[in-house]
Amino acid sequence: MASTVAEIIVDTLCQAGARRCWGIVGDTINHFTDAVRKSDLRWVHVRHEEAGALAAGGEGYLTGELAVCAGTCGPGSLHFVNGIFESHRNGAPVVLIASDVARAEAGLRFPQEVDQRKIYEQASVFCEYVSHPDQARRITTLAAQAALTRGGVAVVIVNGDMFTETTDDRLEWRVHRPSSVLRPSDDELDALARDLDSAARVTIYAGIGARGAAARVVQLAGLLKAPIVHTSRAKEFIEPNNPFNIGMTGILGNRAGVEAIDAADIMLCLGTDFAWTQFYPDARYVIQIDSDPTHLGRRAPIRTGLVGDVGATIEALLPRLKTRSDSAHLDRSLKRWAADREGYAKLACAHDDALIHPQTVAQTLDTLAADDAIFTADGGSPMVWLLRHVTANGRRSFLTSLLHGTMANAYPQAMGMAAAFPGRQVIAMCGDGGMTMLMGDLLTLVQEKLPIKLLVFNNGSLGFVEMEQRVEGLIDSFTELKNPDFAKLAEVCGISGWRVDTGPELEPAMRRWLAAEGPALLDVHVNRVELVMPPKVEIGQVASTALFGVRAVLDGRSREVVQLLRDNFLR
Template identity: 80%
Template structure:
């Protein structure tokens, strides 16, 4: 029996595990969306394609299963670009159906014609046209297989008229998902064990590649008396139930993590490709274990680079480790970690009830949110408050734009997560800049009945950029935001809404907001004069901030300088 290409594409995606498709209907995908209408797949209508790509990426990242988005030719497909790049960098298995103009018009400068391959092949695991109806099932199967096994976005390009073509191709193409065990050779493991057995101070640095190896990482740390530092992306996987955990390194990290790496004889990197080279030790021995050989030595020179998955590698390594360990290095790091956490807690103390520190908002949320809540955070300061003040429980999940660093990712990603997990508490920590960038999809939350809880850190500015400018000794420029009353706006859009201007009103409002049925928004006016302090403040940063103070005073902004000092240095 002959079927249309549109029907085969939809059927193949469903067979590969896809349950939803995010997008906006129109001309070149009308036959595709009609095939979805007649299938078990759910079409979710967004108001901007970028939000659709972010939502598909959020769904796929959290579930590990295939998600789909689809766009019309030209502007429709191009609007997906930033969300596709974000999702791909997160390793989310997404298939984008990017349509093109009819074949008879291809190559002739027809309106809305775009070379989709040139746009998407630079950041995808698969990018190919369906060039003949008999290819439809095979191409879509290969796309889904690449997305699921390589971890990233696969793009299938289809001319609008191709969807209506029929084929009787009955070959049984299907997606394969192998699960090989990958570890270094015995000789390499012996060499690794010799190095670790001979080292006095080992610090483990665990990344997202260790996500499935929590217990093995803890066991290795105990065997080596090694503190465990984790990347930001690995927080939810490595932090819970880990007595050796001492936080993070990097600009968003803490003193214990930075110092433990700096003091170590060996920095043992497990499944991490952390990009900020200034946080690797100078002249120290780095050993890196990663499943991708192209990552070895990419960020810092390594004394030993081994290919393997973290869990199987540790399982094979542990019997090779010998000798008692001096715990002084570990105890020093754990003591500093206690001091770091105390500093985080006191940073939220409010000297003025009309002044709400964003840290206080995050800490209250940590106590009130469900122990299995799923949280997203916008790039900039909301991600800092989540990483520093929201505890990983082992059941909570987090998604932050840490590799692509885009604005406005939090609540669109939360839409996709809420669609996949309708019975879980899904919370988006939003900046006011991020919220206003893609505000139109508040309507999607209502129309598609997605019960996302939106928390807006409303400081009236692009706060992280403002901080960057000040630390560089510049007057902050063009960062101010004239915001609406977000709570009132939410109510107009059909969401429940709360606004908080005083710290005394925060807890009851947050309690009601979390308990609300359906999507809800909490707008909290937080302190604008808030610096995200790095683990070590360099003299050059102090000098640059002082230079900002001088310039601001000369510019008639003395009150801002006083507030900045009072709220960040003299609390």
């Protein structure tokens, strides 16, 4: 029986496990959306395609299953771009159906014609046109398979008139999801074991590639008496139930993580592609294990690079290792980590009635949120407060924009997560800049009945940018935001809203906000001049901040300088 290309694409996506398609209907995808209407695939109508791509990415990242978004030709598909880059860099399995103008007009600069392939090739694991009706199932199957097995976005480009073409569709193309074992050779594992046994101090650095292998990483650390430092993306699964965890390195990290790496004879990198070269030791101290050979030595020179899945590699390595008895390196690292946590807790408690520190907000949220809550956070300071003050317990899930570093990712990603997990509490930690960037999709929360809890860190500025400018010794410029009353705005949209201006209001309002039925927004006015302090404050950073102080005083802002010093250096 003949089927249209639109019907075949939708059927193939459903068979590959897709349950939702995020997008905005219109012209070149009308026949596709009509096929969705008649299928088991649910259409989720967003107000901006970027939000749809972020939602699909959030869904795919958390479930590990295929998520879908679709857009019209020209502007419709182009609006997906930033969300597609974010989702792709997170490794979320997403298929984008990007439509184009009718074939008769292609190549003639027809209105809204765009070369989709050139745009999306740089942010996809697969990007192809359906050039003939007989290709529809085959191309869509290959796209879904690439997204699921390689981890990323796959793009299927379809001319609008192609959706109406028919074919008998006799060949049974289907998605294959093999489960293979990848590890270094026996000779490589023997050499690795010798290196680890001969090193007095080993520090493990675990990244997203250790997802699913946390128990093995802990087992290895116990054998080596090695502290475990983790990347930001690995917080969710490395932090819980881990007696060897000592936090993170990098600008968002803590002293224990930085010092444990600096003091190590071997930094054993497990499934991490951490980008900041200045936080790596000299090459002779670094051994890297990654499933992708192109990642080996990509960020910094290394002594040894091995290809393998983290869990399978550790399983094969453990019998080759001797049990270490000296725990001095581990003990020092754990002591430093305890001091780091004490410092974070002190910052969270240091507030008065008239001034709410963002750390206090995050700490209160950590205490009141559900044990299995899902958290997202906007790129910038909300991401920092999540990473430092919200506890991973093995049941909670986290997603932040750490590779693409975009604004406005938090609540759109939360939309996808809430749709996929309707029984769990989903919390988006939003900056006021991020919230206002994609504010139109507040209406999607109401229309699609997505009970997301939105927490707005309202400091009236692009806070992270202000910090960057000040650390460079500059007067912060063009960062001020004139915000609405977000609580009232939420209520106009049909969302429950609360506003908090003073410390005593925070906990009771947060309790009511978390307990509210449906979507809810909590607007908290936090300290504007809060610095995100790095794990080590360098002389250059102090000098630059001092230079900002001099310039700000000369610019008539002495009160702000005093508050900056009091809140960040004198407490």
